[in-house]
Amino acid sequence: MKHFTSFKELTSGVLEFIKSGTDDPTRFNDLALALLRLQFENVPAYRKFCEHRSPDILSVRQWTQIPAIPTTSFKEFELSSLPPQNRSHTFHSSGTTEQRPSRHFHSDESLAIYETSLMQWFSKNFLHSESPHLRFISLTPAPAVATNSSLAHMFGTIAKEYKTVFTGGIGADGGWVVNTAKTIGLIEMFCSQQEPVAIVGTAFGFVHLLDEMKEKKLRFKLPAGSRILETGGYKGRSRVIPKTELHQLLSSYFGLDDSQIISEYGMSELSSQAYDRSFGVPKNQSRIFHFPPWARVQIISPESGQEVADGETGLVRVFDLANVYSVMAIQTEDLAVRRGNGFELIGRSSEAEPRGCSLMATATAIQ
Numbered sequence: 001m002k003h004f005t006s007f008k009e010l011t012s013g014v015l016e017f018i019k020s021g022t023d024d025p026t027r028f029n030d031l032a033l034a035l036l037r038l039q040f041e042n043v044p045a046y047r048k049f050c051e052h053r054s055p056d057i058l059s060v061r062q063w064t065q066i067p068a069i070p071t072t073s074f075k076e077f078e079l080s081s082l083p084p085q086n087r088s089h090t091f092h093s094s095g096t097t098e099q100r101p102s103r104h105f106h107s108d109e110s111l112a113i114y115e116t117s118l119m120q121w122f123s124k125n126f127l128h129s130e131s132p133h134l135r136f137i138s139l140t141p142a143p144a145v146a147t148n149s150s151l152a153h154m155f156g157t158i159a160k161e162y163k164t165v166f167t168g169g170i171g172a173d174g175g176w177v178v179n180t181a182k183t184i185g186l187i188e189m190f191c192s193q194q195e196p197v198a199i200v201g202t203a204f205g206f207v208h209l210l211d212e213m214k215e216k217k218l219r220f221k222l223p224a225g226s227r228i229l230e231t232g233g234y235k236g237r238s239r240v241i242p243k244t245e246l247h248q249l250l251s252s253y254f255g256l257d258d259s260q261i262i263s264e265y266g267m268s269e270l271s272s273q274a275y276d277r278s279f280g281v282p283k284n285q286s287r288i289f290h291f292p293p294w295a296r297v298q299i300i301s302p303e304s305g306q307e308v309a310d311g312e313t314g315l316v317r318v319f320d321l322a323n324v325y326s327v328m329a330i331q332t333e334d335l336a337v338r339r340g341n342g343f344e345l346i347g348r349s350s351e352a353e354p355r356g357c358s359l360m361a362t363a364t365a366i367q
Helices: 007-020 025-042 044-053 108-127 150-159 180-193 203-215 243-254
Strands: 089-092 103-106 135-138 164-166 168-170 176-178 197-202 227-231 261-265 295-300 313-320 329-339 342-348
Touching: 007 025, 007 108, 025 044, 089 150, 103 108, 108 150, 135 150, 135 180, 150 164, 150 197, 176 203, 180 197, 180 203, 197 203, 203 227, 203 243, 227 243, 243 261, 295 329, 295 342, 313 342
Parallel strands: 135 164, 135 197, 197 227, 227 261
Antiparallel strands: 089 103, 168 176, 295 313, 313 329, 329 342
């Protein structure tokens, strides 16, 4: 195993691994252990968390043994190796304005890793072999408007490569809104010109758009090659529709089949995303989320803290090599069913912080 002495050196190794696109378990394990050592040394809150878990944490030899810190810790602590003067960007978790958001600090270097990771896996799953003429409509605000949103930054990164119109904005209450009239006008234009279009946005953004289309008795048959990317989440911005029903409505109102509607799973605390299928995959295939080869997922029992068996339910835990300058091992509050090396997402745990759970350290453990 190569010994990395600096984040700069390790960044080069991670970027090389991401760009290779290969699924090399040994290389992943080596990079994960190198990240553990550097993050243990340079992220004080994570070091205290690890020391609380084990006095000899640096002796671990497998990535599965790396302590995963709860996403809630990003609200309370600065889980970053970056000095304040190098933090050019801060991503916040979405949610109601009354909640304290998570904070994931980025520098220009870490954003470059984020964007490389994003485009590699997005291209493979959503773009496939698509021509550069695909146009995008994003139901989110532009990144210049939603400066602390990792999702807006994601779509802004895609907009550097593909012509994109952002039809979202910020409402009076600080929440996101969708300009449905503008969106519908763009869809009508692309349909009349027979230009393939990708519509991307949050679940609640699509609900608002569908409601407007229903009220106006509008339905479209999007041009060949069109597709939809839906990234879950309602955050109290609309009524909640089960994913299966939402996808049926999208299929019906936009004239797409199931293979042209893709779901994305991501969060502000991570730098990599998971997709539940690739564009054009036969529609009868199960919708199982998969992270890229530079990330790993486990589904963890809240009671035992151990990985559940295939087909069983637990909490999603992610090990993301692209999180170089923060913490790579993240314990989420999302419930899922383990499906091989992927997962079938159920939703958020009913408890914000599971009680009596060996996964979760209390805040005092890292203060």
